[in-house]
Amino acid sequence: MRKIPVLEVFGPTIQGEGMVIGQKTMFVRTAGCDYSCAWCDSAFTWDGSAKDDIRLMAATEVWDKLKEIGGDRFSHVTISGGNPALLPQIGDLLEILKANGIGSALETQGSRWQDWFYDINDLTISPKPPSSTMETDYDRLDLIVSRLKENGSNFSLKVVVFDEKDLEYAKGIHMRYEGVPFYIQTGNPEVSMEDTPRLVSNLLLDYERLIDVVCEQKELNDVRVLPQLHTLVWGNKRGV
Numbered sequence: 001m002r003k004i005p006v007l008e009v010f011g012p013t014i015q016g017e018g019m020v021i022g023q024k025t026m027f028v029r030t031a032g033c034d035y036s037c038a039w040c041d042s043a044f045t046w047d048g049s050a051k052d053d054i055r056l057m058a059a060t061e062v063w064d065k066l067k068e069i070g071g072d073r074f075s076h077v078t079i080s081g082g083n084p085a086l087l088p089q090i091g092d093l094l095e096i097l098k099a100n101g102i103g104s105a106l107e108t109q110g111s112r113w114q115d116w117f118y119d120i121n122d123l124t125i126s127p128k129p130p131s132s133t134m135e136t137d138y139d140r141l142d143l144i145v146s147r148l149k150e151n152g153s154n155f156s157l158k159v160v161v162f163d164e165k166d167l168e169y170a171k172g173i174h175m176r177y178e179g180v181p182f183y184i185q186t187g188n189p190e191v192s193m194e195d196t197p198r199l200v201s202n203l204l205l206d207y208e209r210l211i212d213v214v215c216e217q218k219e220l221n222d223v224r225v226l227p228q229l230h231t232l233v234w235g236n237k238r239g240v
């Protein structure tokens, strides 16, 4: 069986972001990303700092690990990274999840397509705004969105917003992909801050400001504005 480069398996916890925020879920975090966002809160998946922690696991081994950690206390698994969409072999894991009646979610940035996207129950595409320093490949993104729409997939778009330019970018994405559920998320500018109370109060102020600016814009009427709930609860702690 094709092996999956895995950095973390954890949970149960709650999904802290986007379309299924609050959902009790396990997480599988894969290693490797084709992007290098300036503010990535999971840079250890691609910057080499955790390369000794990467485990090459068959999908059956990932499933065994999920059961070992989560027991019978979960019915949903979120796959994130890095960019899990770099890995065709995630399809093997999705087959196992489906066979065991476990729901699935995916976090990816919309730079790569995999046919196994069709097997995901809650799919989040999160294109990256200017503050990330990444460039959006709109041809690629158009193709991904059109395939998911055509298939009737349960998917959403989520843009992290740090500043005004990011908000303009978010507006552009929302207007380009009309009718796709759209989420705007507060950015965490301090991914190494260990003083959680201070971090949380800063993030709540940022969230309030983001709500205010979104509420002023007529192009952003049908959107949902969310914080990263897990960061408000646990700060920058890993594995939650």
Ligand SMILES: C[S@@+](CC[C@H](N)C(=O)[O-])C[C@H]1O[C@@H](n2cnc3c(N)ncnc32)[C@H](O)[C@@H]1O
Pocket (backbone or CB within 6 Å): 033, 039, 040, 041, 042, 080, 081, 082, 083, 084, 107, 108, 109, 125, 126, 158, 160, 185, 186, 187, 188, 189, 191, 228
């Ligand atoms: C770590 S990424 C992994 C999945 C995929 N590479 C992606 O970016 O969608 C998971 C989610 O965290 C978000 N994220 C990463 N760093 C963040 C930060 N500093 N503040 C807020 N959200 C962040 C990303 O935009 C993405 O929606």
Ligand SMILES: Nc1nc2[nH]cc(C(=O)O)c2c(=O)[nH]1
Pocket (backbone or CB within 6 Å): 013, 014, 015, 016, 017, 027, 042, 080, 081, 107, 230, 240
């Ligand atoms: N609780 C929790 N929710 C999350 N939603 C997206 C996450 C991610 O890093 O992809 C994440 C995470 O790492 N933890």
Ligand code: SF4
Pocket (backbone or CB within 6 Å): 033, 034, 035, 036, 037, 040, 041, 042, 043, 045, 081, 082, 083, 109, 128
């Ligand atoms: S695409 Fe996702 S994992 Fe990759 S660098 Fe950006 S936020 Fe981090």
Ligand SMILES: [Mg+2]
Pocket (backbone or CB within 6 Å): 041, 042
């Ligand atoms: Mg995260």
